[in-house]
Structures are given as C-alpha cells and as structure tokens.
Amino acid sequence: MLKGVFFPNKTNSYAWANVFFLIVLVAIGKIDAYAVLFGYFLETLIVGLFNIVKMYYCYKYNDKTSNITFSIIFFIIHYGGFVAIQSIFVFAIFALGGSSFIKEPFHILENFQIVIRLDGMPIIITMLFITQFVKFIFDFMRPKKYEKFKVNDIMFKPYLRIFIQQFTVIIGSFFIIFSSGSVLTAMLLILIRFIVDFFIVAINENSTVLNYIVDKLYDGKVDKSEIRKQLLLLTE
Template sequence: MLQSVFIPNKNNSYAWMNLIVLIVLLFLGKIEPYAVLFGYFLETIIIGLFNAIKMYVASRHDGSGKSVMFFIPFFLFHYGAFVAIQSIFVFVIFGIGDYGFFKEPFYLIENYKTILHFKGMEYILPLMVGTQLMKFIFDFILPQKQLQFTVQEIMYKPYARIFIQQFTVILAMFFMMFTSVTYIAALLLIFFRAIVDFSLVSIKDNAQFLNYLVDKLYDGKTSKEELKKQLLLFSE
C-alpha cells in the first residue's frame, strides 16, 4: 500500500523531478546547502501567490462574485504576515549564530535579497516556480478543481501544509547550524520534502491510498465524504 506512493508515474513526476534535480545539483556543487534551505522558504511565497490565482479562478464558478476582490487581498495580507513572522524568527536564530548572512531580523527585504544571492539560487528558484506552475496546470486547471472548492475553502488551504514545511525547514536549519554536516542536512531536507510531496500526490491520484487514510481518520463524527474532501483540499 504505502510502497505504491513512491512508484514513479505521471502524477508524481514533478516530485521526482524536484528530488533528482536538487540532489544532482547539490552533488555537482552547483548549489550550496543554505540555498536549498532558503529555497523552500521562497517556495512558501510562491505557493501563496499561486493560491491567490486559484482563488480568483474558483470565484468565477462558485458564485462569490465581487467578494473575491476582498478575499484575495485579505489572504495575501494575512499569509504575508504569517510568512514574515516565520522569516523574522529564522533571521533572529541566524543572528544569534553570528553567521553574518543577514542584517537585522526586521530588514525583511534586504535579507531576502541576500537569500537570492546564495550560490545556486538561480537554479532553485526557477525549479520551484516551474514545479508550482506544473501543479497549477495539471493538478488544478485540467482536473477542474475550481469547480470542486469555493474561494473560502481555497483561502485557508495552504496554512497546514506550509506549517509542516516550515517546521521541517527550521529543524534542518538547526541541524546545519550546530553540526558541520550541512550537506547531509540539505539531503535530509530534500528527501523529507519529497516524501511529503509523494504523499500529497497519492491523496489526490490514488483512490486506494485516499480511502486508507479516510478509514484511519474516521471517528464516526465526520462523514467519510467530508473527510475525503478535507484531505483533497489539504493536498492541493
């Protein structure tokens, strides 16, 4: 059952592409470990922007009408604050470690400019954007997910997933800071993120795996159909 999650297929091809490309670039010395770490932080912003686009597309079908012009700015402000707070926390930690990468933690724009100049970011950033673009087209537009979910449902979608991703990134950050094996930490981060991606793809495209999760989560209070919808929304 769980082994099928990792079998290569057209649905998880982007996850395999991410995994292989990042590992190859890391071993060739084209990217540094800290670029991998902060590349996932930048991906958080990219995911938020694509989520706003999904909200707009869904608004054309769910009857929300002009109210989407309130929901999208509200989401961008709230999500932006969410990302900013996490970023400040990371910059504070790196400041304590006296790495000299960043300026004061609240200088968000300057610090993100520094991130963009890490070695290999010119490879990582297009990879992250390309991955999210592929997911938007092949996992949202073509399957017509905009007909299944409302603007409000999509608005809250990224937070749980991003929390998991950022928690993992922060753990890898501590591992890099307090050990000398930064490349191993970067590899572990890449592999763990790949496992998350494979699992999310399987929720969407593997009915057997989805039913397995629903059976595990079913408590008799929430219907199985509602659990399926929540899992599908979470996997977006």
Template sequence: MLKNIFYPTSQNVFIWLSTVYLLFLLYLGKINPLTVLFVYFLETIIIGIFNAVKMLCTIQLGNSKGYGTIIFFLFHYGFFIAIQSIFAFAIFSIGDTVVFKEPFDLIHNYGIILNLQDIKYALPAIIFTHLGKFFTDFIGHQKYLKFDIQEIMFSPYVRIFIQQFVVILSSFFIIISESGIFAAILLILFRFFIDLVMEAIKENSEVLDFVSEKLSNDKAPKETIKKQLINFTE
C-alpha cells in the first residue's frame, strides 16, 4: 500500500519534483520559511484558477452546459478566499518579517507577497505541479467526460480545506518560533505526504479500492464513494 503512495510514477512525478525543488531552495537559502508559507497560501488561488479551466474544458470538450456555473464558482470561490485571506493576514501580521497593517486590504497585501524577492523562485514550482497534473491527469485521462460541471465545481474544497488548515497551523510556528526553517521543512514534507495520498486515490488503484471499502455503507455504496473520492482528490 505504501509503495502505491510513495513510489514515483508519471502521475505523481510533478509532486516529487516540486517538493525536492522547494527543499533545495530552502537549503541554499534562496527562499526563507515565510516564503514557503506564502507560496502554499497562494496555491489556493492557483487551484481555483485551474478548477475554472477544468470547468471550461468540461463544457468545450465534454457534454456539460452552463457557462454561468463558472461565473458562480468564481464568485463563490473568490468570496471564500477573501474571508480566508482576511483571517490569515491577521495571523501573518504577528510576524516582524512582513507586516500586513490592514488584513482587509487584500489587494495591497497580496501585492506585498508577490513582490517578495524570493517568491519568484518558489511560486513556479507550485504552478508547474498543477500544470503538469492538469495535462497528464485531467486532459490525459479525459476526465471532462467522466464528471459534469457541477461535480467539478465542488471538487477543490476538500483539498483547500486541508491545505489551509495545515498552512495556518504552520504559520504559528514559522512566525512565532525561532526555528522557522524546521517548521518550513515539516510543512513541505507534510504537504508532500498529503499530495501523494490524494494523487494515489485514482481510478482502478488499490488505494482507492481500500479507502472506498472502508467508507462505504448502506446509504453510500462502494462505487458511489469511489466516484466522489476521485472527484474530491482532483
């Protein structure tokens, strides 16, 4: 089972490369622990952008209809990100490295993050991971034919809930403690583990079969659980 999760494959190679790259940058001192925290925070926006593109592909290449659903998703997801950002910026303002004077000034605060000198080294790694997964998995396996636009619309919420919980929890250790680099390493490795587990839950995999078997019940049969797991681990 562990081999199915951790063994490098064409599906998870982008996760491996991104993780090794970020750890190498941290080792060289090209990025600091706070940048690691911010780049995972920005990933929430990147996930939303790619999800909107997936919805568009489902309309253009699949059988779904409803461009209005994409607009609704962008509005709903954007509102969700805004609320989350205000809360996160209030926490980040505790640190002395980057001070967000006003948590509600979202555009200015995101501008501070994007203007960090070392963000240009770390952010491409996250974009590269999602870009690779999009072409090899979503397009390569023609998932635009397997899911409708409504299913895809709700698919990122499980992932970003886990992600933001980990990021916000890690922020306390990185910002407050003096051993921020160790907290950053743990954040990268923990995200690495979570991403590999979610990537391993793919169609016809042993991991998917095992998890769906454990979660199935009288109201939710195994095959239904399988489809939901595949969609929510996109």
C-alpha cells in the first residue's frame, strides 16, 4: 500500500513538484521557516475558496433544490470563524514564545498583514494556490465529482483535512520557535506535510489505496460504495 502512497504517479505528481520546489527554495534561502509555517496556515483560506467553487458546481449539476446563496454565506461564516479561532491560537503561541513580529494574538488582521510580508511568502502562497488549483481540476472537475455529491456533502468536508493541517502547523510552531526559524525545522515541517498530503492524495477514485482501506473497513453492514463515497468526501 505504501508504494501506492509515495511512488510518483500522475495523481500525486503535483504534490511531488510542490515538495521539491519548496525544499529547493528553502535550501537556497528564498523562503524562510516562518514563511513555510504560515504559508501552510494561509493555505486554509485557499482550501476554503475552492470549497465554495465545489459547492457551486454540486448545486449546478446535482443539487438544484439547495439554496446555494444561503449555503455559501453560511459556509463563509462558520469556516471564517474556525479560521479566526485557529489564527488566534497560532498567533498566541508565537506571542508567548517571544516572537519579534507577533505581539498581540487578537490583532488578527494586523498579524496577517505582517505574515504576508515575510520573506518568500508571495512565492509559497503562489505555489500552494497552484497546487490546490491543479488538485481541483484533476481530483474534482475531471472525475466529475460534482455529479456525485450534494452541496451539504461538500460544505463541511474541508474540516478533517484542515484539522490535520492546523495540527501540523501548531506542532511546527513549537519547533520553529525553539529553533529560531532554522532551515532544518522548515525541512522537517515540509516532510511532515509531505507525509500527510500524500496519504490524502492517494485516496482517490479507483486507487489501490482506496480499495485497500474500503476492504479493511467493510464489515458487511454498510455497502462498500457508501464507504468509498465517505472516504472520498473526507479527502476533499
């Protein structure tokens, strides 16, 4: 199964490219450790943006009875609240750790303006946006997942992925604070994200990894097609 997760293929090629370029850019000093950490954190907003687009496509092709305007507004409110709370928590870690650039965790907008100006941040945000865009095209649009899922199916699905992502960021925060933003710590953070991302990417339609997990979870009570659908939703 691990070969199906990490071995380079068409499905995970964009993830491999992302990891490769990040490591190179960190190694040559174009991106510092803080930019890597907060870049991954800001990716939460990019994921939310693409999730809104997914919701709209599900409405357009498979769920015309939904109130898409209400659903999108509701998603923006609860997802935005989630991001705000997570932001305060991460900023608090840096403030308590004696950060030279984050002083007050509750000044969310001011702190984001500071984060955006970190060395290499425009590069990493561009890379992460391109990665999510490629994933959206090849993992959602081309397989026509919008014909399989309802608006409400998609609405709450970023949370598992984002929870894992934010947990990685929080753990990485402690390493970066104690190492004063070393290159080695940035590499470690990229490696952790590499492992998480590749497991998520590997769970796609008709993949050996998905089939393996479905077979392991199948107990005869729930149809395999439903297990498959829920696993695919969890990786959106």
